[in-house]
Amino acid sequence: MAVLPPFAALVIKGLLLSCRVVRIEGMERHDEAISRSGGGAVYATWHQRMSYFFYFGGTRHVTVMISRSRDGEYVARLASWLGFRSVRGSSSRGGTRAVRELARRIRDGELGGMLADGPQGPARVAKLGTVLIAREGGVPVIPVLWGADRCWMFNSWDRYLVPKPFARIALYAGEPLWIPKSAKGEELEKYRRLLEERMNAGTRWCDEQFGTERPWRKVTEDGLPEIGAADNIDRST
DSSP states (O other), X not given: OOSHHHHHHHHHHHHHHTOEEXXXXXXXXXXXXXXXXXXXXEEEEOGGGHHHHHHHHHTTTOEEEEOSSHHHHHHHHHHHXXXXXXXXXXXXXXXXXXXXXXXXXXXXXXXXXXXXXXXXXXXXXXOTHXXXXXXXXXXXXXXXXXXXXXXXXXXXXXXXXXXXXXXXXXXXXXXXXXXXXXXXXXXXXXXXHHHHHHHHXXXXXXXXXXXXXXXXXXXXXXXXXXXXXXXXXXXOX
């Protein structure tokens, strides 16, 4: 517990610091939204794109929600070494309290971070939690995505990506999404769909800076992508 988190943080920082951001889109609207909200916002990224967010979010001291489990303690210590703040809670232990604490901190001017498709997916399908926290905090949701010219890709449920050393990075800050305090029911679902569409558009933009869009579903034994709820991510119609 005392040795592994700082060592892992050192390795992660070394890897990500070797990468170079060569293309950026949307930071002007990002800065304007942060200024308008008094410093608070909810950054939203996909689980697949979490790795470079370790650098982007850590340097901005983003506050994230981490489980109270023993594994969560390792994650919390690693996050602290990377520069993150945290609130502790999960769906099974202290989740409601943690959500309220995160919303309060964001309302007070901290930056929050959320994996929009959660820890288990479906991949690139936004959950409602990100929208709810932004509504309660009175701050915008800002999609933050990245792509790389070369990276490792794991055959996980979301085809998790890690940039290789000295990779070139394209960084995208999506159009901020403001959620009215009065939004409920179907109106909240409308904002959830809009967030999902903006995040998927940003992800495609990042990948297309270096070629074509990268896969984002686990591959089966016969080499085909798994089929599931994530096949229906385009809800613009």
